[in-house]
Amino acid sequence: MARRTPEEAAQTRQQLIETGLQLFSRQGIENTTLKQVAQAAGVTHGALYWHFRNRADLLLQIHHAYELPFEAQYLEQRQGAQQDALAALRQYVMGVLAEFARLPAAGAIYKIFYMAATPVADLAEVEPELSDNRTLWQDQLKFFLKQARKQKQLRKNSSPAALAFCLQAALSGLLQEWLKSEGRFDLQAEGQMLIDILLAGLPHK
Structure with a gap:
């Protein structure tokens, strides 16, 4: 499998942040799983964990992004x-x-x-x-x-x-x-x- 470039990694991270923003706002925090975020963003569960430690970390990064x-x-x-x-x-x-x-x-x-x-x-x-x-x-x-x-x-x-x-x-x-x-x-x-x-x-x- 080809290694992703820094630009591709940054794009994936931003996609996860934007998808998380949409799902958390629509479904609520406790009703939204990281698996759902990854699936909606079109990436693997493992790829999400490469960027974010857990749901709290994803929320923190969403807050800092806007x-x-x-x-x-x-x-x-x-x-x-x-x-x-x-x-x-x-x-x-x-x-x-x-x-x-x-x-x-x-x-x-x-x-x-x-x-x-x-x-x-x-x-x-x-x-x-x-x-x-x-x-x-x-x-x-x-x-x-x-x-x-x-x-x-x-x-x-x-x-x-x-x-x-x-x-x-x-x-x-x-x-x-x-x-x-x-x-x-x-x-x-x-x-x-x-x-x-x-x-x-x-x-x-």
Whole structure:
């Protein structure tokens, strides 16, 4: 049997990651075996184990292979927050939702790693990263809200941390409902309505 080139090995590894992403998001982690992933990817069981130690390792590598849109949208709107923080916050939220609507892989990643109803043993290794990401996304919301308070768009005694927590909970709920429904409603339209309601309810000066 001819030895595979590094390029072929890299292609097989990427194929396994993409197949794993699809199966885990569709079937759930505990209902998806490595044998199923290998078969769906068109490779042998042994070839999969050459690339990944076990299911937990495959999940870890899937998580590292894709980026969710929060950081990119935050960086894009950070400068605008210096002039109009609430407008930048709105653009940040709508930009994140637009990217989820545009990129199926982003929704699949969120579904696998951030929507588990109960702890999953195979996510133990990646859980610290997931926890850090949740905190990071909340901190991004808090940044816009702190800027809004500085710009006197919010009352001086308002709590950016508490408001960020509430906003994150509401937006997470919307995203999860959209993913559970398999995209049966317009995420951006509903997101626009939700952010309008949430921003109108903030403790303005």
